[in-house]
Amino acid sequence: MSRQASAEPLAGDRAAAEVAPVIEMVGLRKAYGRRVALHDLTLQVRPGEVFGFLGPNGAGKTTAVKILTGLVRPSGGRVRVLGFDAGDPQGRRRIGYLPEQFRFQDWATGAELLDFHGRLAGMSADERRSRVPEVLEQVGLGGRGRDRIGGYSKGMTQRIGLAQALLARPALVLLDEPTSALDPVGRREVRDIIRAVRAEGVTVFLNSHLLGEVEAVCDRVAIVDRGRIVRSGRLAELLGPAVSLRVELDRVDHDLLRELGRHGDVVEVAGTSVTLAVDGLGQAPAVAELVVQRGYLLYGLVPVQQSLEDLFVGLVHGETA
Amino acid sequence: MNALQVTRWTLQEALRRRLLLGLLLLSAAFVALFAVGFLLLYREVEETSGGDRLAAVLSANILTVLGLYAVQFLGAFLALFLSVGAISADADSGMLHAVLGRPLSRWQYLIGRWLAFAALLSGYVLVMSGALLLTARAVAGYQPVDPLRAAALLVLEMLVLLTVGVLGSTVLPTLANGVVTFSLFGFAWLGGIVAFIGTLASNEAMANLGTAAGLLLPSDALWRGASYYFQSASFLAETSAVGAFTGGVPFAGSSPPRLALLAWALGYLLIAHLIARAAFARRDL
Numbered sequence: 182m183s184r185q186a187s188a189e190p191l192a193g194d195r196a197a198a199e200v201a202p203v204i205e206m207v208g209l210r211k212a213y214g215r216r217v218a219l220h221d222l223t224l225q226v227r228p229g230e231v232f233g234f235l236g237p238n239g240a241g242k243t244t245a246v247k248i249l250t251g252l253v254r255p256s257g258g259r260v261r262v263l264g265f266d267a268g269d270p271q272g273r274r275r276i277g278y279l280p281e282q283f284r285f286q287d288w289a290t291g292a293e294l295l296d297f298h299g300r301l302a303g304m305s306a307d308e309r310r311s312r313v314p315e316v317l318e319q320v321g322l323g324g325r326g327r328d329r330i331g332g333y334s335k336g337m338t339q340r341i342g343l344a345q346a347l348l349a350r351p352a353l354v355l356l357d358e359p360t361s362a363l364d365p366v367g368r369r370e371v372r373d374i375i376r377a378v379r380a381e382g383v384t385v386f387l388n389s390h391l392l393g394e395v396e397a398v399c400d401r402v403a404i405v406d407r408g409r410i411v412r413s414g415r416l417a418e419l420l421g422p423a424v425s426l427r428v429e430l431d432r433v434d435h436d437l438l439r440e441l442g443r444h445g446d447v448v449e450v451a452g453t454s455v456t457l458a459v460d461g462l463g464q465a466p467a468v469a470e471l472v473v474q475r476g477y478l479l480y481g482l483v484p485v486q487q488s489l490e491d492l493f494v495g496l497v498h499g500e501t502a
Numbered sequence: 503m504n505a506l507q508v509t510r511w512t513l514q515e516a517l518r519r520r521l522l523l524g525l526l527l528l529s530a531a532f533v534a535l536f537a538v539g540f541l542l543l544y545r546e547v548e549e550t551s552g553g554d555r556l557a558a559v560l561s562a563n564i565l566t567v568l569g570l571y572a573v574q575f576l577g578a579f580l581a582l583f584l585s586v587g588a589i590s591a592d593a594d595s596g597m598l599h600a601v602l603g604r605p606l607s608r609w610q611y612l613i614g615r616w617l618a619f620a621a622l623l624s625g626y627v628l629v630m631s632g633a634l635l636l637t638a639r640a641v642a643g644y645q646p647v648d649p650l651r652a653a654a655l656l657v658l659e660m661l662v663l664l665t666v667g668v669l670g671s672t673v674l675p676t677l678a679n680g681v682v683t684f685s686l687f688g689f690a691w692l693g694g695i696v697a698f699i700g701t702l703a704s705n706e707a708m709a710n711l712g713t714a715a716g717l718l719l720p721s722d723a724l725w726r727g728a729s730y731y732f733q734s735a736s737f738l739a740e741t742s743a744v745g746a747f748t749g750g751v752p753f754a755g756s757s758p759p760r761l762a763l764l765a766w767a768l769g770y771l772l773i774a775h776l777i778a779r780a781a782f783a784r785r786d787l
Binding site (some may be wrong): 213247251252253254270271274276278279281282284285297298300302303342345346 | 504507511514515518519595596597599600601602603604605606607784786787
């Protein structure tokens, strides 16, 4: 687990780190007058991974993504995207980008918008003809391509934004809060799309504050707060091994709690369920034996891992987990 | 070229938003109104003046130039309305973000938008001034001094106004840009009137003040150049022969534009483009 303010490759990923990164930020800084939005950001995103950029509102996530696309100029540091300096139109040939503020020309139809973006991306007429319906279908807008965007719901507008990001078969997709306007079904569909494009070898940079979304699809994450990376690494490594046991019983009394206290700290009692913080999962057989020997009925003994939410809240509120 | 894709898209937008249709219908109404008004007034002058050739030439000239003056104003307003939000409106709404995420430089986007608006404006003033001149010719046998030069100068004026508006939209919010560019246009117009009065009254200070206003924004100076060529050759000959209207009419030019004005207008256009390019390139979106 990396606890430094950067997202350098981890020790266990040395081989992967030797591959040229798709995104490389070194000492990236952005200031708006005296207000510093990004402080010395350093991270690498490798080909084919889904990288989660996680942080509360106002943490600087969107600023970082805008720097990657050239919409915002950095105040310092170095940023390379697909081997080009950030903002170089050559590099943007292979980038698909869904902005956080997804607004598109409401007078155009969905298909016209995609056709325009296809032209800008240098796609031929034949490619556009075949790819536009395909990508509309992929984002769940099949059959709605001829409708005007002005008549789309917010969710549909976000879907057409996702379609334009995926249109030109990019090598890197930058998604800035891609499910903010979607219902739970839509969110699941977007997660499936992200998994599908990863399976095709596409790198995804996912900017989000939705922890479930990040937890579900990301290989690695960086947690950013007030313009600084406060934790980064593989999700499993960040969350660490299970450190608690949830013991589910037929009844709970003071004698049992006192006995359980010898194997760990009782952190929560909810009805007939006791959560016990332990040194390691090696305590589980001893706990099970104790419960059974004392004549209690054991319905369940579940290792509990720290959630991303626990980690996130702890980090952004300074209560490092 | 991606700039032309932006031009195509902007023209498509104008068509879809019914800007072109509205413009077409109102322009047709304007030309019809001008034709009827011109016909009625010219006939009345012919009947009441008892065959006075100067009166007929004078009225045809004033009516035509007045109509073209209105076209110039409509074109100028169109230029300013099209341009004040050309960049800022899409930047503020976020509509630009996805587009500039494509392999398209900001300069290409800017020039693409500019070309579309320039085509609309040029088409508008050319068609409208052509329609008015043809009407005047049909009714009164009107022959302008040099309609091609006049049209070229009118188009140049529109391009100057358009470029100033686009430049403003790269650095100012839409509303603020609208206020600034309309004020500039009004300032230049007032400068033209001041210069006219100064020349008529042989007041050098006033004339210089008008020229200075023209340097700040050469729109009125270009109109005066255009309007000189729009006037009828017989009007200029007759008035010069009898010594009448030696200063011309207040809203039109009485002499051909100087080469320095043309050079300044073209340089102005180029400099405004370069500043717009630099300002837009530096702007965080």
